[in-house]
Amino acid sequence: MVAEDDDKQAELIRRYLEREGHTVTHARDGLSVLERVRHHEPDLLILDVMMPRADGLDVIRVLRAESRELPVLMLTARSTEDDLLLGLDLGADDYMTKPYSPRELMARVRTLLRRARAPPGARGAPPPAPAPPRRGGARPREPRGPGVGLGGVAGAGPPRPAPPTPPPPPPGGWRPGAAPGGRGGAPGGGRGPAPPPEPEPALRVGALTVDPGRHEVGIDGVAVECTPGEFRLLAAMAAEPDRVFSRQRLLEELHGFDRYISTRTVDVHVMNLRKKIERSPRRPVRLLTVFGVGYKLTDPERGRGGPRSGHRG
Structure with a gap:
């Protein structure tokens, strides 16, 4: 959505957005912005600060008070420090001062949309490290099904003996090799659920x-x-x-x-x-x-x- 009371500026932004495949709606005052967002929330809001009926800062304040998390890119002719701080404090995700480059505006729109659509924790996450190679460069062995021998043909290899059946646990539920007070199992096993992680220190x-x-x-x-x-x-x-x-x-x-x-x-x-x-x-x-x-x-x-x-x- 483009919230801009200057029709020429709004038309310019609309053309650039539509050229990139976006569907664009236009509002000329702050109250219209709030009504349209409540009816159908857009993926992103390009918001001019100086608008009639309710200015852009009031619009951001109301949207964030309603817990609406849509990205907001603020356009402003005000370049003072206090104005920029206020806009960011109220919840604007980015800002540009007029006059601005439409191409840079589109780049910032792409960035905000990409960040908003990314799953939590995915932004900036490094790719997973590849598995370390096996010694000697050998490829890992693929598991074979039951009865598959070295030649990959069922029944080609000698049958494998079945694993021995473990003895039943003695009365009381304790097994040899289990940790004292544990629930039995292999040596070192029998541990209960992992303790919760310690809170990060201040x-x-x-x-x-x-x-x-x-x-x-x-x-x-x-x-x-x-x-x-x-x-x-x-x-x-x-x-x-x-x-x-x-x-x-x-x-x-x-x-x-x-x-x-x-x-x-x-x-x-x-x-x-x-x-x-x-x-x-x-x-x-x-x-x-x-x-x-x-x-x-x-x-x-x-x-x-x-x-x-x-x-x-």
Whole structure:
């Protein structure tokens, strides 16, 4: 769906989308967008911010409050930092500022649709490693059915003796070779169900705590609300404090390997995080910029003789 009150802009976007095989609907105001999405949810919403009756930010706010997870690409003539942060905070998946390239817009649409249609956990997952070769390069033997000899003909080989029947267990249910208190079986067997995996420990960088298991962030024991994207960036850097992360590396934490998402998205998330974890966002002491490279997370108290940071609690 294209939500754009400028008919010329909407027609241009529609032509490019239809050229790629998409069916396109058009809405000229925010209330019409909400009505149409509730009636039939589209695969993706291209949403202009400045629209009559209800602007694009209000539309995103309502859609996310209704737990609608359709991808939203925001188009805006506003280029200020606060406007971009607000759009991402409300739940926009990507944004482009006007004027924009229609070809780049289509590339971002393809990326958002591909990510939305991928099964959970599939995005950015490496292919499975091939099985290690057998010693000497021999091919693995294929199983033979009963009575199949070396020549592959039934009855060509000598008959195989049947395996011995194990003796019945003694009274009490315990078998020789079973672990004490187990249920019997081969030596070392008899184990009960595997214990549940231990929760992932919290990451601590000075006064900052990032708990991946609980999906919680805190500063000096005070909870900090983070969006999913902000949490992924913070957890990645908290796992390796003082390491410098390039924008491209952080972009992979956000969106896998989708190369059409701009690294500017990382800058916006970092600026938003600084407003939440720094006392003075304009003079950060935790989330630092390494000019020409990227960002790093550090403990400001460590250089003052405080406790060593970066450990797991």
